[in-house]
Amino acid sequence: MSPKSAHKARKPGKARATGDFYDLRLYIAGQTARSLAALANLQKICDEHLEGRYRIEVIDLLERPQLARGDQILALPTLVRKLPEPIRKLVGDLSNTERALVGLDLRPRASSRA
């Protein structure tokens, strides 16, 4: 990433600069390998980037299918960032850390990169 875009993202008002609280919801379906991978990856990201200012709620849709409707869940696993606003949805097991960080606004979108 170019230093310029990194600088831009650090401007006041951006989530990662202001130290916002992160309310995260991870939707899974059963204790599958993919579910567990997603949870582990999420935990790692939070430990590294959001220490002390996050909350993770894991929702197993096999147990509570009615909750799929509210957050418009289609793909699993899906991580929903309820806070800070706006709501963001991260689809997949979060194994691509780079994209996960971009999705959580913890890293600027690499639009200028080739």
Place this chain on the structure above:
Amino acid sequence: MAKTATRPAVVHAVPKSPTGIQGLDEITGGGLPRGRPTLICGGPGCGKTILSMEFLINGARQFDEPGVFLSFEESVEDLTLNFASLGLDPRPLAARKKLSLDYVRVEPNEIEETGAYDLDGLFIRLEHAIDAIGAKRVVLDTIETLFSGLSDTRVLRAELRRLFNWLRTKGVTAIVTGERGEGAMTRHGLEEYITDCVIMLDHRVVEQNATRRLRVVKYRGSTHGANESPFFIDESGISVLPITSLGLQHSVSPSRLSTGVPDLDGMVGGKGYFRGSSILVSGTAGAGKTSLAGYFVEAACRRRESALYFAFEESAAQITRNLRSIGLDLEPFLRKGLLQIHAARPTTSGLEGHLSAMHRLVEENKPRVVVVDPISNLISVGTSVEVRAMLARLIDFMKVRQVTALFTSLTVDEEHPEGTDIGISSFMDTWLVLKNIDRNGERIRTLDVLKSRGMPHSNQVREFVLTSQGLKLLDVVRDQGRVLIGSERAAHVGDHAVPVRRPARRARRR
């Protein structure tokens, strides 16, 4: 369920779920394949969503099969409003848990893909909705929207394949809609996965008239009509008009019914038209076609048979007023509901619209006689090939129901009125030709029976008059081998003092 006590003749026929949509069940031989997904594809605005919703609503209302509508395009509020305006309000059914609507919003800007995933969320959601109301029918409209939100098409395709297989194991009869793609039935090739039944819808403009077409592209394990059939959407939903003929298997009746004019009965075998036959009355402007039609319905109403009059030229009030001037009073029959006059300008809706409305009215009211006045005006809203096909359909449809139908047709050519009747005469059993001849400064009305199948009929061209006492055929007067008409006959009759039933009082009808 439309289960009948009689066993179907074909043992291996695919079980079907009736759509309850007029005409569609006929084309598909009973509905969509039960327990399997059907693909309905077509361009934007072609009627996919309406057809799908009607399938669910009819299922819930008529066949006790609850349904789930999963919309990927419109919110539940929008869907509800749109369908309420079509007379297909889903709310009462939703309140009774016969129908469940859900909006699956796919917002590409909100989604970031971060690794491996599947569509279990959608499966769980759908299963939850199905199980909550015991749904037997499911609509996914339009599932291809997923491709705009999720970029991994390889995963999506695999998941869609899994979804359709899952729907089969779940045993629900499903409609999956898809937008028409370039050179393919759908943009993302859904037709590869849904092979049980594919229906294509089309919306095109022919000569400034929007026409809709439906075609069953394939139907595994079942015969189906392969033709394009026009369909129409109005306040009571969709009706499809199968364009294929009903065939010539209808039973024929030997019983007869009066033309309404005793003298004319005499010309067609002495007893009038055959019941269930089709009669064409063609003639130039002002030749007396509507009068003849008026006699026909009046006679029917007198026999206490219900009559339907489709007017494409004059309003109901105009028709009754004008017929009163020749001594025909239709008011009492209108009041009693024995006669219904439906007047509409041909251009107010497409040809499909008129024909489907006529089908529906005949179906609902079960009249014994029908008048279409004039059929020639419908030509102005369609090409003649279409008119012929649809007219053939309508005629067969009425024949099967033993409805006697009289069609008037306005002809332009004074000398050869037969020529302009767009080849519809072959469908007609009886053909009367009216003329309004200009001869030596006077207009003379004549009537002759060009054909009348299955009965002896007069070969004479008869002169008639329209008076305040009604339509009178004048006796034939011959002089030196010539049939005399007009003032020649009056002069002749006067000279030789031949008794005439009634003096040739002639009232010009406007």
